[in-house]
Amino acid sequence: MAKEFWRWKEYNWKSEDIDWKGGTTISAGVDVGSVSSQSVILVDGELFAYSNMRTGSDSPMSAQNAMNWALEKTDMKLENIHYVVGTGYGRVNVPFANKTITEIACHARGANFMYGNTVRTLIDMGGQDCKAIQCDEKGKVVNFLMNDKCAAGTGRGMEVFADLLSLSIEEVGELSFQIDEEPEPVSSTCVIFAKSEATRLLRDGWPKNKVLAAYSSAMAHRVVTLLERIGIQKDFAITGGIAKNIGVVNRLQKEIGIETLKTDYDTQIAGALGAALFGKVLAEKARK
Amino acid sequence: MIANFGYKDGSGEFFITIDTDKCNGCGDCIPVCPAGVLEVRENEFDPLAEDQMAAVKEEHRKKIKYSCAPCKSDKSSGSEPCISVCELNAITHSW
Numbered sequence: 001m002a003k004e005f006w007r008w009k010e011y012n013w014k015s016e017d018i019d020w021k022g023g024t025t026i027s028a029g030v031d032v033g034s035v036s037s038q039s040v041i042l043v044d045g046e047l048f049a050y051s052n053m054r055t056g057s058d059s060p061m062s063a064q065n066a067m068n069w070a071l072e073k074t075d076m077k078l079e080n081i082h083y084v085v086g087t088g089y090g091r092v093n094v095p096f097a098n099k100t101i102t103e104i105a106c107h108a109r110g111a112n113f114m115y116g117n118t119v120r121t122l123i124d125m126g127g128q129d130c131k132a133i134q135c136d137e138k139g140k141v142v143n144f145l146m147n148d149k150c151a152a153g154t155g156r157g158m159e160v161f162a163d164l165l166s167l168s169i170e171e172v173g174e175l176s177f178q179i180d181e182e183p184e185p186v187s188s189t190c191v192i193f194a195k196s197e198a199t200r201l202l203r204d205g206w207p208k209n210k211v212l213a214a215y216s217s218a219m220a221h222r223v224v225t226l227l228e229r230i231g232i233q234k235d236f237a238i239t240g241g242i243a244k245n246i247g248v249v250n251r252l253q254k255e256i257g258i259e260t261l262k263t264d265y266d267t268q269i270a271g272a273l274g275a276a277l278f279g280k281v282l283a284e285k286a287r288k
Numbered sequence: 289m290i291a292n293f294g295y296k297d298g299s300g301e302f303f304i305t306i307d308t309d310k311c312n313g314c315g316d317c318i319p320v321c322p323a324g325v326l327e328v329r330e331n332e333f334d335p336l337a338e339d340q341m342a343a344v345k346e347e348h349r350k351k352i353k354y355s356c357a358p359c360k361s362d363k364s365s366g367s368e369p370c371i372s373v374c375e376l377n378a379i380t381h382s383w
């Protein structure tokens with residue numbers, strides 16, 4: 001089988017410090033995105049376990065798989081979870097969810113937890129769309145904008161591109177800086193057009209890294225135009241898979257002149273984390 | 289909260305904006321809309337809020353330029369039925 005360059009590693013994690021049996025409220029969030037799915041389990045609002053995997057062709061199965069995988073390292077069962085919130089593009093396909101919440105609300109809430117309450121502007125670069133969100137100190141959305149007209153310039157676009165150049169998705173960020181000088185951005189971030197433009201540049205003798213640099217800055221620029229409409233207030237943070245791609249992040253920082261906040265959390269779980277945090281509040285509300 | 293529904297493409301910016309701090313969910317904007325673009329629903333961006341708000345229906349969000357075309361033809365901006373009917377000035381359009 002041909003190597004699939006776009007494939008990133010799927011994984012799960014569990015906290016060693018939390019004894020869930022002593023917890024009062026156990027909540028979970030499941031984020032079924034177009035490209036990846038995550039599940040997060042919280043015990044009294046503390047991160048207990050999570051998983052991150054690719055979304056399959058069947059959304060209900062993807063939700064179930066992500067949930068099972070987050071539970072895998074634990075001795076917890078789905079029945080032990082008091083409240084499950086589904087979010088993301090495939091949120092209606094989380095059969096075991098008590099409620100569904102839009103990913104905009106969940107990402108803002110999740111970012112507030114993972115980056116701290118100083119986050120005011122947030123970009124979520126997901127698999128197929130890009131969202132600009134403004135939020136307050138509680139992680140509540142105050143203004144948002146979504147660019148979902150075209151799937152370009154997104155996580156999936158980067159995957160298609162990595163595959164075209166036969167480069168691993170986990171190294172494209174680094175490689176895009178191994179160039180002599182920064183090229184002009186490709187004129188189009190549309191996956192289809194960018195692909196043919198890239199093919200032409202390669203034929204013209206451009207090294208792969210330079211083509212990658214041109215595509216990364218086009219992606220960064222696309223996000224900036226989205227940000228311009230809602231305005232950029234500090235602090236600024238990025239969630240979603242692209243937050244891990246320094247090729248795009250550094251160029252974006254340079255263009256707006258603002259540093260993005262750093263986090264030790266996995267930026268891809270922001271949506272599921274926010275969903276689980278809402279789950280905690282909703283479970284407590286239901287109990288009253 | 290400011291909720292922007294719509295998109296930006298090569299031909300311009302097409303957003304219907306609802307200011308949820310102004311909108312009280314009265315629903316007056318629903319029947320006046322010839323294209324059935326709007327609905328009143330719970331606040332999908334603030335799951336802990338109790339009040340209802342006006343929103344652009346999911347199926348119109350990616351084609352709002354075309355859905356609203358009948359109202360946009362000869363009238364000057366600001367006199368669209370949805371905008372005119374809302375006494376609280378909760379609705380604005382970007383085009």
Ligand code: SF4
Pocket residue numbers: 306310311312313314315316317318328341342373374375376377378379
């Ligand atoms: S008429 Fe105005 S206040 Fe009433 S639901 Fe529509 S937008 Fe909201």
Ligand code: SF4
Pocket residue numbers: 320321322323324325326355356357359360368369370371
């Ligand atoms: S401009 Fe016309 S079609 Fe568009 S939402 Fe307002 S009333 Fe409906």
